[in-house]
Amino acid sequence: MSWLTPHIGTQIVDFGSAMLLLTCFAIVAQRRLSACVDLFALQSLFLAMTAALVAFLTDTPHIYIAAALTVVVKVIVIPRVLKGVIERLNVTRELVMKVNVPASLLICGALVMIAFFITQPIIPFGHLLTRDSLAIALAIVLIGFFTMISRQKAVTQLIAFLMMENGLFLGATAATYGMPLIVELGVFFDVLVAALIAGIYTNRLQDAFDSVDTTRLSELKE
Amino acid sequence: MIGHTVTFAVSLLLLAPFVAGWFSLLIPGSRWLHVTNLTSIGTLVGAEMVITRAVFAQGSVTAFDDIIYIDALSSVILFIIGTVGLACSLYMRSYMDEQVGRGVIASKRLNLFFFLFHMFLFAMVLATVANSLGVQWVAIEATTLATTFLIAFWRRRESLEAGWKYLILCSVGISLALFGVVLMYYSSLRVLGDVSSALNITQLQQVAAQLDPHIVKLAFIFLFVGYGTKVGLVPMHSWLPDAYTEAPAPVAAMLAGVLETVAVYAILRCRGIADQAVSPDFTGGLLALFGLISFALAALFILLQHNYKRLFAYSSIEHMGLAMVGFGVGGTIGNFGGLFHLVNHAFAKSLAFFAAGNIHRRFKTVEIDQVRGLTTVLPWTAVALLISGLALAALPPFALFASEMQIVTALASSGLPHEWTRPATTFPVVLLLLCSVVAFAGFLYRITGMVWGPAPMDIVHGEQWSVGHIPIMLLGIVLVAFSLALPASLRQLFEAASTLLTR
Numbered sequence: 160m161s162w163l164t165p166h167i168g169t170q171i172v173d174f175g176s177a178m179l180l181l182t183c184f185a186i187v188a189q190r191r192l193s194a195c196v197d198l199f200a201l202q203s204l205f206l207a208m209t210a211a212l213v214a215f216l217t218d219t220p221h222i223y224i225a226a227a228l229t230v231v232v233k234v235i236v237i238p239r240v241l242k243g244v245i246e247r248l249n250v251t252r253e254l255v256m257k258v259n260v261p262a263s264l265l266i267c268g269a270l271v272m273i274a275f276f277i278t279q280p281i282i283p284f285g286h287l288l289t290r291d292s293l294a295i296a297l298a299i300v301l302i303g304f305f306t307m308i309s310r311q312k313a314v315t316q317l318i319a320f321l322m323m324e325n326g327l328f329l330g331a332t333a334a335t336y337g338m339p340l341i342v343e344l345g346v347f348f349d350v351l352v353a354a355l356i357a358g359i360y361t362n363r364l365q366d367a368f369d370s371v372d373t374t375r376l377s378e379l380k381e
Numbered sequence: 382m383i384g385h386t387v388t389f390a391v392s393l394l395l396l397a398p399f400v401a402g403w404f405s406l407l408i409p410g411s412r413w414l415h416v417t418n419l420t421s422i423g424t425l426v427g428a429e430m431v432i433t434r435a436v437f438a439q440g441s442v443t444a445f446d447d448i449i450y451i452d453a454l455s456s457v458i459l460f461i462i463g464t465v466g467l468a469c470s471l472y473m474r475s476y477m478d479e480q481v482g483r484g485v486i487a488s489k490r491l492n493l494f495f496f497l498f499h500m501f502l503f504a505m506v507l508a509t510v511a512n513s514l515g516v517q518w519v520a521i522e523a524t525t526l527a528t529t530f531l532i533a534f535w536r537r538r539e540s541l542e543a544g545w546k547y548l549i550l551c552s553v554g555i556s557l558a559l560f561g562v563v564l565m566y567y568s569s570l571r572v573l574g575d576v577s578s579a580l581n582i583t584q585l586q587q588v589a590a591q592l593d594p595h596i597v598k599l600a601f602i603f604l605f606v607g608y609g610t611k612v613g614l615v616p617m618h619s620w621l622p623d624a625y626t627e628a629p630a631p632v633a634a635m636l637a638g639v640l641e642t643v644a645v646y647a648i649l650r651c652r653g654i655a656d657q658a659v660s661p662d663f664t665g666g667l668l669a670l671f672g673l674i675s676f677a678l679a680a681l682f683i684l685l686q687h688n689y690k691r692l693f694a695y696s697s698i699e700h701m702g703l704a705m706v707g708f709g710v711g712g713t714i715g716n717f718g719g720l721f722h723l724v725n726h727a728f729a730k731s732l733a734f735f736a737a738g739n740i741h742r743r744f745k746t747v748e749i750d751q752v753r754g755l756t757t758v759l760p761w762t763a764v765a766l767l768i769s770g771l772a773l774a775a776l777p778p779f780a781l782f783a784s785e786m787q788i789v790t791a792l793a794s795s796g797l798p799h800e801w802t803r804p805a806t807t808f809p810v811v812l813l814l815l816c817s818v819v820a821f822a823g824f825l826y827r828i829t830g831m832v833w834g835p836a837p838m839d840i841v842h843g844e845q846w847s848v849g850h851i852p853i854m855l856l857g858i859v860l861v862a863f864s865l866a867l868p869a870s871l872r873q874l875f876e877a878a879s880t881l882l883t884r
Contacts, residue, residue: 280595281564284571300560307553316549323556330560333566339577342515346559349522353552356526360533360545367538 162246168216169289172333175209176292179329180271183302184324188262190252192314196241199318203233206325210332213289222337229328237354244358245314248365258309267302274298292333293360299326313361317354324350382870383777389452391444392430394459394506397424402499406492411481413794414495415474421499422470426463426508428850432456433874441511443583445641450512450582453877457720458509458646461727464503464585465638468852469631472735473498476631479742485535487552494534501527501654503633505643513580518562519646521611524640525551532628532636543620543627549612550620558647562770564600565651568592568658582650597658604651605667611644614705615675625694633690634731637697642723645701648884649708658778661711665798669709673797673809675702678765680820688747689740691731692827696773699820700726700781706813707788708882710795716879718787724875725772725780725863732856733769736762740831749827754836759844761853763832768857770828774821780863789813 182202189195190238207229214222245251258266274297282290303323328346331338338346393573401421408414422765433456434441441452451459481488481564504527508520525548533544563579569579572588579585587593610617652664679699686692700722739762744752754762792813796806836842867875 260590277599281567281593281599284567284593284596295561299558302600304557305554307549313545320549320556321554323553327556327563329567331563335565336579337569338563338566339513339514339580341511341577342519342562342580343518345516346522349519349526350524352547353522356529360529360541360548363533363536364545365543367541 165216168212169178172209172212172216172289173291175205175212176295176329176333177284178205179209179325180295180298183299184264184267186318186322187267187302187306188260191261192251192312193242195315195318196238199241200320202232203229203321206329207234209292209329210337213332213336217336219336221340221343222332223234224340225328225337225343225347228344232347232351233321233325236351240342240358241314241317244361248314248361256309257311263309266305268306269381270301271298272371274301289333289336290347294329295325296330296333299323299329302326313357313364315348317359317361319356320357321350321354386445387433387435387442388720390428390435391442391449391510393424394428394432394510396504397421397428398499398503401558402496402503405495405499408492411478411488411491414491415470418473418495418498419472422463422467422502425502426467427465429456429459432459437873437877447512447581447583448516449510449579452881453874454646454649454881455509456711457724457874457878458642459506460871461642461724462502462505462509465635465727465731468731468735468856468878469634471852472506472634472849473631475847476738476742478630479852480629490534493686494531497531498528498632501531502512505639508643512575512582512649513578514562514565514582514585516561517650518871519560521608521644521647522552522555523610524643525555525771527549528628528632528636528640531632532624533628534629534632537627539623540627540728543623547620547624550617554610554617555778556605556607557610559609561600561603561605561651564596564603565654568596568600577739582654584659585654589654592654592658594659597655598663598789599657601651601659601664605648605664608644608647609653609671611673612641612648612701612705614671614697614702615678618675618679620690621698622694625697625734626688626690630734630741633693633737634734636733638727638731641697641701642727644666645704645708645723652708653882662798665709667709669792669797669809670703672702672705672707672709673812675699676706677702677812677816679825680816682825683820686827687749689749689752689827689831690734691739692824693730693737693773696728696733696820696824700730700773703785703813703817705789706792706809707784709787709798710791711798711883712791712795712881713789713883714787715795716882717875718784718791720875720879720882722781722784722788725784726858728856728860728863729769729772729779729781730852732765732860735856736766736769736854739844739849740766748833749838752831753834755832755854757836758840758842761844761846763849765853765857766828767832768860770824770832772860774828775817776821778864780867783864785817801859853857 186198207226210226275294278294300323303319306319436456479840504520504523509515511517529544529548533540572591573579613621655664682695702718704722707715772781773783775785793810797809
């Protein structure tokens with residue numbers, strides 16, 4: 160394919176990474192939990208497509224495996240589990256927020272700038288194809304971190320955690336064209352089990368506290 | 382020939398807990414569960430001995446095509462896993478059976494308990510022997526997943542809360558460490574080219590000096606924050622007191638004695654690589670600074686505690702902070718002191734949690750004020766609590782005092798490492814000594830209050846001998862004996878490990 164020059168390839172990979180970042184902002188702005196899950200699935204799909212593109216452009220077959228696993232685990236299995244949890248728990252919206260949506264978006268914007276600032280000195284060492292994605296990956300990790308702190312429903316916290324994982328995966332693909340396969344598989348296993356365990360927890364928390372609002376979890380104060 | 386024996390021992394080391402875990406799901410009845418458990422731990426300890434001997438002979442051991450890498454440092458950690466694991470298994474025989482007998486848990490749930498316990502052990506062993514930093518990360522995240530249900534095992538509201546907090550905080554922290562691993566791989570690929578072994582410790586050590594300092598610095602910060610969450614360094618410690626309070630006593634002993642040590646080991650491994658690429662003052666300063674902050678704050682928090690399990694938890698943060706100061710300052714004395722402190726702390730803290738488990742079962746409360754007159758109610762436990770308490774307060778004849786003194790000496794002679802300015806000496810030493818006096822006083826005051834005094838009348842007096850007392854006795858004897866003399870082989874092992882760290 161002669162039209163797919165490295166330059167255009169870089170543009171497409173950058174575009175994919177930017178879409179990942181955009182869905183992050185959408186999740187931060189979204190109050191409806193089921194929409195958050197959908198957005199997470201969409202983000203994972205973008206991630207898988209970006210990864211597959213990198214695999215195609217650089218001819219690294221093992222990234223295809225990771226991309227396929229992303230589709231199976233993060234686009235299909237985990238969103239289904241989360242939808243089930245939401246349905247059972249009968250919670251639909253994040254009602255009270257510690258930081259309201261406009262302020263959250265502003266903070267996330269600042270986090271993106273910080274991420275670019277931190278990675279500035281190391282970006283020039285990267286592969287030409289994916290060098291800007293590393294900064295975006297760190298930005299996604301930081302936004303996930305922030306969402307985790309600022310949201311209260313267990314489900315949202317879980318989505319924020321998975322968002323961080325997506326950022327990490329993008330970082331690994333961008334910086335190094337994927338981790339060694341054994342590590343990649345291990346990470347997928349851990350994420351899947353973590354999501355399942357968190358799903359079980361939300362059920363038990365619902366039974367014990369009659370709520371999945373983690374602010375109710377304050378019996379262990381000093 | 383030695384090669385084959387070692388390969389066999391390594392496979393036993395990993396297979397014993399893994400197989401025993403899945404096997405535990407199938408066996409009915411607590412008796413055979415305990416037999417399986419003890420067999421697996423016994424195999425593990427035996428395999429460790431074989432491996433340690435090989436490490437002595439060859440310096441380091443690799444197996445399975447360089448997937449496994451064991452040197453003196455990993456052997457020390459394996460030694461701690463084996464000893465504390467064995468003690469916990471013996472203690473569980475009486476502890477878990479009593480819980481089943483009293484109807485706190487259904488006997489079926491014992492299967493789940495042992496499954497998770499073995500997976501926990503397996504993950505820790507894997508994290509210790511893995512050659513690849515990536516596999517090590519996967520294993521440490523797996524310890525979080527295995528232990529979260531162990532912490533929430535009683536399924537009370539508080540324990541569910543503690544388990545959830547632990548899962549979320551540690552997973553997030555550990556995710557940051559994964560970013561560090563990615564960056565480490567990024568830097569090593571630039572030197573090694575696109576090979577899948579570029580995350581292996583053996584490979585990284587060879588090329589460490591050529592790695593790019595900017596990337597390695599950033600990677601180490603992420604790794605330190607991530608694994609530091611697992612160690613429970615301030616300010617990432619908030620999950621720790623809750624988890625230790627709510628977990629069943631043997632699990633709390635494993636968390637405090639072993640898991641923290643494994644996380645420290647992961648930090649030390651990354652440090653060994655980072656140090657050659659960036660100035661050792663950078664990593665050392667980071668370790669020592671966070672160690673000192675953890676030590677000082679935990680010492681103050683010890684004064685405020687009214688719950689004996691939380692008291693032990695804060696004392697864990699304190700001792701881990703102190704060990705970090707030792708490793709951060711470095712040098713032969715600092716590293717040896719830090720390692721020796723880790724070992725002693727593991728023994729003393731597991732003994733303390735065994736005693737706490739006994740007290741909790743009898744008094745049905747975790748409030749220090751309501752526990753009085755242990756000498757008449759539970760004489761053996763009183764002795765155990767006193768020994769562990771005195772050791773954890775770092776009273777002179779005990780080995781924790783010796784290691785604490787080594788760390789203070791190292792700090793006083795080389796000062797807090799710092800990249801830009803002259804190392805500061807006076808202030809950190811004064812702060813360290815002052816806080817250790819505070820912790821000493823606060824800890825002893827609480828412990829002695831529990832041991833002596835008139836016993837409440839509405840509680841059964843006297844203590845029946847059980848299997849659970851064997852590890853309590855043994856750990857007590859070891860703690861006292863270590864304060865008098867360290868066996869030659871162990872001293873040799875610790876010295877070999879601290880030389881590796883000093884290099």
